Amino acid sequence: MFDRELLRSLRAVVELGTVTAAAEHLRYTPSAVSQQLARLHRETGIELLVRRGRYLQPTPAARILAAAATEMDTVDARTRARLEELQGTPAGRVTVAGFPTACRGLIAPLVAHFAAHHPGISLVVHESYPEAGVEQTAHGEVDLAVVHEWEQLPLTIPAVLSTTVLGVDEVDLIVPSGHPATRWETVTVADLPGERWITDTTGIYARWLQQSLESARVPYEMAGLVNEHETQIQLTAHHLGLSLVPRLGRPPLPEGVEAVALSDRVPRRRLLRVEREDTIDRPALTLVRQALDRQAHSILEAMSPDSP
Template identity: 35%
Template sequence: MVDIAALRALISVRDHGSIVAAAEALDFTPSAVSQQIKKLERTSRVPMLERVGRTVILTERGRLLAERGQVLLADLEQVESLAAGGTEDLRGSLRLASFSTATAGIVAPLVARLRSTAPDLEVVVIESDPRETVSVIQRGGADLGIVHDWTGLQLDVPGSLERRPLMDDVADVLLHRDHPLAGRDSVSASELLADRWITTLAGTICHEWLMHMFALHGERPDTRYFDGAYGTHVAMVDRGAAVALVPRLGRPVLPESVVAVPVTDPSPRRSVSAVWRASTAENPARRHVEQQLLHVVS
């Protein structure tokens, strides 16, 4: 019989391209992942992996096993969810992946609420960018994710995941109070071309939206500083070193020297959603957390 843990390890290696990356995703050691793969190879008597340069890829047998195995794991998860569907006893653990501002603005009050509505449910929170969250949910590294996409910059959510809209959010430009535009009711993106910007890391959706916003005017912003923490963005604006585009959701309290001004043409808007694997649709813990999410954002 095929070992389920070994099957998960094989699928993770396929998805991440190396044993080390697969181990990190599964929260195992590389040695443990290697042992799981060897277990599959002993069972099937054929190699599962082959090395190509510094990476490993699955052999044809390994690829077929991973494809069929992913379907099997989804079916098994659905059976487990149905088996637990009638219980009102919310126990065990639930892993939730979320981007940072949603963690501050949504997940923090959610966790506080769950302490009274499901005190025996252990919630583990993981910070990740929306694209990584989709991948984490898809491979079973988390049970529920909170993601966002911007108007005109859509997040690709595969058919194996279900999605539920939670709320809309808006980003403002943060300016030092001495900035010439700080007293305005709103500013156009084209009026901010002369400024130096601090932004999130390249490759994140928020960074791509900033590029997209200026690309609509045929321009690129002068990005000098890159940091994933919006608290750092506020500090840079506070010192007059840069301007920043910061969402309202989860935004820290601004110092007196920093002014938030709405942006137009285009307006930076994003849609926040919850995602989960379709195979966990009947999981009582996931359904309960989803219901509590709706209470938090309503």
């Protein structure tokens, strides 16, 4: 019987082409991956990889072993599903990846829900930016991932994954309490000449804001370049300037600021749940999936400035 970890390391090299890329993907050192490949070579007695310039080309034997790693993972998942079904009550471990604001605003409340209502289900959370979450799901490292994509910059989703739209994360204008914009029926950035603004340094909101202000030919001043949304909000509360902050993961607004919905076509990000197409369904995973979908809908609705 081959060691599954050795086969997974080989599979990563087969898919990514280099020991360095495989090590980064597996969160090992390159030396550890090289040692695993050497051990697998000794155990099989067959040449597995041939160097072609910067890349390692897999031999037919390597492709067979890499496929075996996937088959073993599938058998493991199917066996776990059948064992869960025998227990009657959903139980087991479900691994969820999410980008930082999804972990904070969506997955953390989910953890609390399962701890209270389904203690037999153990949620394991991986904080991963969207591209990494997609990759981890495609390779079977996590059961599912919450990722986001911008309308202008869609994610590349491998064919092995299915996607479900959880909702759209809107951005709001954050202003000091009592600002005139809180009394207007509609607000655009063109309606705000002479304002000072706080934005991040390189993000899509910063680029959109500057382009919109310049297109409208209204005077403005960039008063702060701040990447953390919580810090932007606090600076707005202390009258440094206005800010644009997405709803998901946003903490309750402190005294001294209000959120105002913009009428502009501000960049929006779609929240997606991604899973492998060949995922073996099991009771615990089904419950997590359903709860995640409900949670996303209710939280995004509740974050609207117009919600009661």
